[in-house]
Amino acid sequence: MQPVVHLTVGYLCYAAYTRLSRGEPPAEAPTLAAIAGAALPDALDQSLYHAGLTPVGRTVGHSLLFAIPVIVAVWLLARRRDRGILGVAFAIGYGSHIATDIPWHVLAGDYHELGFLLWPITHMPEYSGVKPLGTVPGLGLEATTLWLEAVIFVAGIALWRADGYPGTAPIRRALGRS
Numbered sequence: 001m002q003p004v005v006h007l008t009v010g011y012l013c014y015a016a017y018t019r020l021s022r023g024e025p026p027a028e029a030p031t032l033a034a035i036a037g038a039a040l041p042d043a044l045d046q047s048l049y050h051a052g053l054t055p056v057g058r059t060v061g062h063s064l065l066f067a068i069p070v071i072v073a074v075w076l077l078a079r080r081r082d083r084g085i086l087g088v089a090f091a092i093g094y095g096s097h098i099a100t101d102i103p104w105h106v107l108a109g110d111y112h113e114l115g116f117l118l119w120p121i122t123h124m125p126e127y128s129g130v131k132p133l134g135t136v137p138g139l140g141l142e143a144t145t146l147w148l149e150a151v152i153f154v155a156g157i158a159l160w161r162a163d164g165y166p167g168t169a170p171i172r173r174a175l176g177r178s
Contacts, residue, residue, distance in 0.1 A: 001100050003042045005149045008156030009100050010038025010093035015159055017092055030089035031167035037074075037093025041067070041101075056124050058101070062116040067098055104131045104145045 001009075011026075014034035018026045026034070044061035048054040060066050071091045078087030098117075105113045108131040115124040133143045160166070 001104065001145070002149055003039070005153050005156075006038045006042065006097045006100065007035050008153050010034045010096045011160055012152070012156050013096040014089050014092045015163065017088070025163035026089075026166045027085075028166055028169045029083075030085050033078075033086040033089035034093035035167060037071075037090035037095075038097045040070075040094060041097045056126050058116045058127055059119045059124055062098060062101065063119040064098070064117050065119070065121070067094060071095070107131060107133065107145075 011031065011034060014031065015026050018024055018030075041058075041061035045054065045059055046057050048060060049057035054060065071094050074090045075084070075087030078084055078090070101116070102114065105111065110128060110131070112123075112125060113127060115122040131145045133145060133147070135141065136143055
């Protein structure tokens with residue numbers, strides 16, 4: 001999944017959580033925590049990969065052996081500071097990232113690429129990229145995972161807009177557009 005789509009999915013998942021649990025759209029700070037959680041696996045792994053410290057770009061940050069302790073630590077720290085919702089939002093964002101990296105491999109039958117889930121115990125081969133999903137009947141056009149990602153991205157932006165762009169208040173204040 002493309003990194004920006006992970007951010008969108010993190011937002012969509014957190015927005016669904018706030019609506020189901022509180023009946024309201026997401027607030028500013030938790031939205032930023034959810035997006036940070038959704039961004040962390042790629043930010044960490046791509047940095048390590050490009051620095052030549054890991055063999056592929058999906059290792060440490062995508063491994064449940066790293067993700068679970070980080071999520072628990074952030075949640076505990078947030079609770080200790082009476083900001084438990086930030087820990088929940090971060091967990092939702094991070095969890096959504098890991099969860100949405102799985103289906104493309106399963107749909108394509110590339111089960112060996114799921115090695116990231118328990119890296120370094122399991123081997124993670126080089127990521128093979130965009131996965132084919134089939135052909136559009138009558139058009140002969142190949143549909144890929146990028147098509148679904150585009151739909152998810154547009155839906156996420158539409159909801160974020162409808163919610164009043166939560167998470168952007170600090171930027172709007174800095175620009176004098178409160």
